[in-house]
Amino acid sequence: MKDTDLQRILAYHERTKHRLERYAAGPETLDWSAQPDPFRTFEGADRILLPLLADGLDTSFPELHRPGAVPPRALTRDSVGLLLELSLALSAWKEYGPDRWSLRCNPSSGNLHPTEGYVVCRNVEGLGDGIYHYLSRDQALERRALAAADTAGGPSRLLIGLSSIHWREAWKYGERAFRYCQLDTGHAVGALRYAAAALGWGLRRVDTADASAIARLLGLDRAADFSGAEGEEAELLLEVVIGPVAPPALPVFGDLAWAGKANVLDPHPMYRWPVIDEVADASRWPGEETPPPPEADYPPRADPPAVAAAAVIRQRRSAQRFDRRFELERADFYALLDALLARPCAPWDVWNHAPALHPVLFVHRVTGLAPGLYALPRSLGAETKLRAALRRDFAWTKPAGCPGHLPLFLLAEGGCGPIARTVDCHQAIAADSAFALGMLAEFEDTLSAAPWRYRQLHWEAGLLGQTLYLEAEARGLRGTGIGCYFDDAFHELLGLSGKAFQSLYHFTVGKPLSDPRITTEAPYARTPA
Incomplete structure (x- = not known):
């Protein structure tokens, strides 16, 4: 299987190269009035508005790079909202003539935003234990699953899951879209790490969870919830770290009460790109702990300009x-x-x-x-x-x-x-x-x-x-x-x-x-x- 997966990945990479004599396969025409909805929502899921607190954050940009420089905030609904406001949220609306579009803190190829964010929490003040989808349009959480039993008493935990909706990129970029979805995931990881640092938090990948386990945890494998709608590909799971570090593991909730049905982003797709599903299948993370590499012996970096971290993050264009x-x-x-x-x-x-x-x-x-x-x-x-x-x-x-x-x-x-x-x-x-x-x-x-x-x-x-x-x-x-x-x-x-x-x-x-x-x-x- 490993050799077969490698062959499929190499074949995909080769066929999706742009060349001087021709571009990688993509749509022959674009109707911008029919662009896929940039916002995934789950109808029937309760929504929790998160506060907008970035204007009050006094962390400087240089402090993001100094471990221990920012006192860690407690895990609460407000601090979760601030983490998301500085990473996956909207940063502005733009208008030109009759056109209006949003920008986000995390960049995306073509501003199409295939990356979706999920919050998994236990014993976080102001949020019930369970799984939430982040709706950047409204700075809100949609409660996808609530723990049926009381799980209080254990440590507080906050995890962020990332997924990709391949069609958002493929609508414009065709077969090369899988590459762009992965680049966007990397940008989102960076955006979340900088935002966590602004709150005094560490961030680590839960690498022991394979792709199917992440999909189950986030509810991405619930076929009925995505019936008729574009599916989401599980990418990775990140955990906020405050204080002593425990071994990475998925949280256990017991029974969960699920709610919500995914909206349709593009009711009339004009193309299909099966090779994207093939390379996605061949490249899913199997789940194995990755020890950190030896640290390079670099001197501490000089401080960047002493500007406000929130301003730098939100003005990124x-x-x-x-x-x-x-x-x-x-x-x-x-x-x-x-x-x-x-x-x-x-x-x-x-x-x-x-x-x-x-x-x-x-x-x-x-x-x-x-x-x-x-x-x-x-x-x-x-x-x-x-x-x-x-x-x-x-x-x-x-x-x-x-x-x-x-x-x-x-x-x-x-x-x-x-x-x-x-x-x-x-x-x-x-x-x-x-x-x-x-x-x-x-x-x-x-x-x-x-x-x-x-x-x-x-x-x-x-x-x-x-x-x-x-x-x-x-x-x-x-x-x-x-x-x-x-x-x-x-x-x-x-x-x-x-x-x-x-x-x-x-x-x-x-x-x-x-x-x-x-x-x-x-x-x-x-x-x-």
Whole structure:
């Protein structure tokens, strides 16, 4: 089965590559008036409005990266609401002419938001024990299941489950949508980790639970509740950690009284993409405890600007255009890259794997740094592997003034704006930014040992992207994730052959240009608490 799963995953990855001569299979036309409903609801489930408290949070952005800097809040309905308000909630409404759309703290490919959030709680003040679906539109919980018996007396526990609705992405992106759902999951993990840190909480993955166990816990396997509606794919389960750490395990409730039926998001789907179901089946997590990797010996990172954490989190946007005249200060550039190194603090302490993704950068305009192609191996072993896999004529020189611990190497000097633009599906943002990058994954060795890590490689890419988003915002900059790129054209540029490394995500950072025709409204009409 392992070999069969690997073959299915590799076949999916190959067939969903964008190529210079053609794009991956997708819909031939889009009717934006028939876009799937961006909000899942469960009719018949009781709703609990959560307060809006982010305006009163005094945690600074630098404090998110200092373990122990923020006193942990008690587990209550209010603190659960704050966690969700800073991670999966709406951050604004936008209007342009007759069109109106929402933005969220967690980004999504095409702003389509396939990721759904669930709350699992025991002995949390103000919430009955059970399972809840988070409705970001209303900053509310829908009670899906209530414990039938009294479970008081045990420790307080709060878990967040994430699922994907593949059709939301496939409606626009066709077969490549599974990749984007996984990137979005990684972004959501990062958003939740930063939000938990703002409350003084740790966050860990419950990796002993396999995909079917998570689906049962969240009620995603209840066929009658999803009859006629789009199903949800269980992704992962995260647990808030406060105080001493107990072994990860699923909570036990006994009998649960379930309620609610899922709404239909798209009553008239025009396409079917069976390969998405095939790769989902081949890549489900089997459930096994993952010991944390050895900690890298990096010095503590310098503090980012002392801005409010809630402001940075809620103002995160994807830039649509960049100022091509802007030059990024070299110190800020190095600080952005330094934030991508895995340290035992947020957001990387939620990740139980050695770094397997390594940025290759197109540097366009950084003060005091030569334009060109650079590499950032995020582990010692990766540098050796990349040197062996990439072009033999790459220089691999350390830039002058680069911090000694930062593994940044110049590969080739020279203007690379047109190349970056071409590789990233001819998009101007890849050339007009201060720098762009592609994330190379240790692909073949990782999947040969564990095919189901295909999802996790994308999650790590999304986590890298979320870090860049927030670190850029804290410095008055802006980022944009790029899911559309020509996979093998990028590989060929680097001299890669075979499947040892594959590019899974691209990203760009610069000074954004705003469009004054687009207006911004508050995310929620009701008054914050």
